[in-house]
Amino acid sequence: MKNMKFSEAVERSLQIRKSYHDLEIQYNEKEWMVEEDALAFLTDAGLVGRLTMSQQGHWPVNGETESELEHKIGECMWWLINLAERSCISAQ
Numbered sequence: 001m002k003n004m005k006f007s008e009a010v011e012r013s014l015q016i017r018k019s020y021h022d023l024e025i026q027y028n029e030k031e032w033m034v035e036e037d038a039l040a041f042l043t044d045a046g047l048v049g050r051l052t053m054s055q056q057g058h059w060p061v062n063g064e065t066e067s068e069l070e071h072k073i074g075e076c077m078w079w080l081i082n083l084a085e086r087s088c089i090s091a092q
Helices: 006-028 034-055 065-086
Strands: none
Touching: 006 065, 034 065
């Protein structure tokens, strides 16, 4: 995955998001609106801030900071790709 081209990451992100939409319909009877996606992105972006502070020794976090930070940065990229798509902004 580390050597994935950006266009491949975009395609994979959109495929994964479709699976999440299917789950949203199954559990909530409707897909999340773009505003809910934006809020989820902001939540993850806030966690990137906290984890970055932890990595720099300025915020106490329970758990493995490095791997959690890597994961959250990846999730933020995923959210941004999907928000761009849903907002009709080309991510490629």
